[in-house]
Amino acid sequence: MTDVLILGGTGWLSGRIARAWVEAGASVTCLARGGRPAPEGAALVVGDRDSADAYDAVAGREWDEVVDVSSNPAHVAAALEAVGARTAHWTYISSVSVYARADVVGGDEQVETLEPTGPGEPSDYGRDKAAAEASVRAVAGDRAAIVRPGLIVGPGDPTDRFGYWVSRFALAGDEPVLVPDASGASAQVIDVDDLAAFAVHLGRERWSGIVNAVGDVHLLVDVLELARTAAGHTGEVVVEPADELIAHGVAHWAGPKSLPLWLPDDMPGFMTWRNEGFRGAGGTLRPLAETVDRTLADERARGLDRERRAGLTRADELAILGALA
Ligand SMILES: NC(=O)c1ccc[n+]([C@@H]2O[C@H](COP(=O)([O-])OP(=O)(O)OC[C@H]3O[C@@H](n4cnc5c(N)ncnc54)[C@H](OP(=O)(O)O)[C@@H]3O)[C@@H](O)[C@H]2O)c1
Known part of the structure; x- marks a missing residue:
């Protein structure tokens, strides 16, 4: 085993x-x-x-x-020191945040990476x-x-x-939803269970190397439309330009009072990584619509109106829509 x-x-x-390793029949210790x-x-x-x-x-x-x-680089280095020599594959x-460039569109694993943090930095x-x-490369x-x-x-994000x-x-149903004007913007995601399956596959094959694990590149507007269709939204979609959103205190990407996945203009490459390496190493991707459906089921179970770590509260969104009207 x-x-x-x-x-x-x-x-x-x-x-x-x-869980994926357990399902693959391995003896798993966490x-x-x-x-x-x-x-x-x-x-x-x-x-x-x-x-220690x-x-x-x-x-x-x-x-x-x-x-x-x-x-945590110290945790990673200590683990390699403790068990690296007695491990067949790591x-x-x-x-992708290791890459030094967010402006390279369609970059692959060869794009330059950031300078590693040094001791005390x-x-x-x-x-x-x-x-x-760097520690992983040095030891294994x-x-x-x-x-x-x-x-x-x-699910579970x-x-x-x-x-x-x-x-x-x-949640909005037949009421309006605020979206960013991001007509040319890209969106690229990977389903957590496609990534888990890929990790198991790499371990089984004892594959070595560096590989991006990313889905196909979509337009953000298409991803939003997919989400809207899955949710059965029939209300108005209110598209607002970046300057209006920023004037109302709306943040990009993540965190409180943000519009998630919406990126600043100077990061056109951040969600456009090539995935030939992923596919070549045996990675597979489920259709994005399936991920959206799985996510909706999970969101319903967790509560559509729960407190969130990212996005606008519905109250904030309605206040902004009211001010913009
Ligand atoms: N979310 C994304 O979109 C994204 C994108 C790219 C890369 N990543 C990377 O994916 C990785 C996984 O993300 P995740 O948030 O889902 O991680 P996670 O599975 O929640 O992993 C953290 C694990 O480490 C354990 N842990 C934390 N501190 C520990 C300590 N001091 N001693 C022992 N165990 C400790 C936690 O267990 P306990 O808390 O129970 O100890 C938990 O099991 C992250 O490294 C992130 O950089 C994420």
Whole structure:
């Protein structure tokens, strides 16, 4: 039986990867702090990666596969030191945020990456991922898959970004919804379970190298229309230009009072990564409409009107629509 160690496994992506490995018939051990359960069928080893003894319970074993999703370069380096030598294959989940350019449209894995954070330097997400990648390459470069996902979406998404749209259209019903004027803008996502399946595939094949994990490139307007159709929205779609939205305090991309997935004009490449590498390495993508439907079902279960980490509250949206009218 394949012995898999998931560093994490109790959160969103790492939990879906752990579950996918269980479903693939592997013996799965998750290492996390113990506040949340591991998926059914996986064992949980409690350890805090901030502690020197975090890996004691797993370091004495040989692993066929280790999966790490951490963005903390010190955690990644310590794990490699503790279990790297006794692991046949290592999968590290990085991010397209390692790329130094958001203005290159249709870039591939050759686009230059950010300078890794050095010791004592302040944390920076993209540079931390670059530092973690460097550790993986140094210790396990010939037996490691470094996976760079773009925006990960689908059921359970704790960031609340992609789900905002289908949920908002469903909540609004026959009332208006505010959308950005982003006629030429792109949108590119990967379903969390397509990414989990890809991680399992890479581990099984012992694939090594660096690969973007991104879906096909769509127009943002088409993605919004797909969400609207899935949600059965029949109200008006109020399209507003960037200057109006910014004047009303609406933010790009993510977080409170944002319109998720809407990017500033100086980032035309951020959601246009090539995915030939992903497909060539055996990655598969479900239709975007299926991801939208899965997301809507999850949003309904979690509550369309719940407090969100990203997007406008319905009250804020109606206030802005009123002011713009
Ligand atoms: N969301 C996106 O669109 C996106 C895009 C590109 C890349 N990514 C990358 O994907 C990765 C996965 O994202 P995610 O948020 O879904 O992660 P996640 O699966 O929630 O992973 C975090 C895991 O690490 C564990 N953990 C955290 N701190 C720990 C510690 N000190 N000691 C031991 N275990 C610890 C957590 O468990 P406990 O809390 O239970 O300890 C959890 O199981 C991230 O690294 C992110 O950079 C995300």
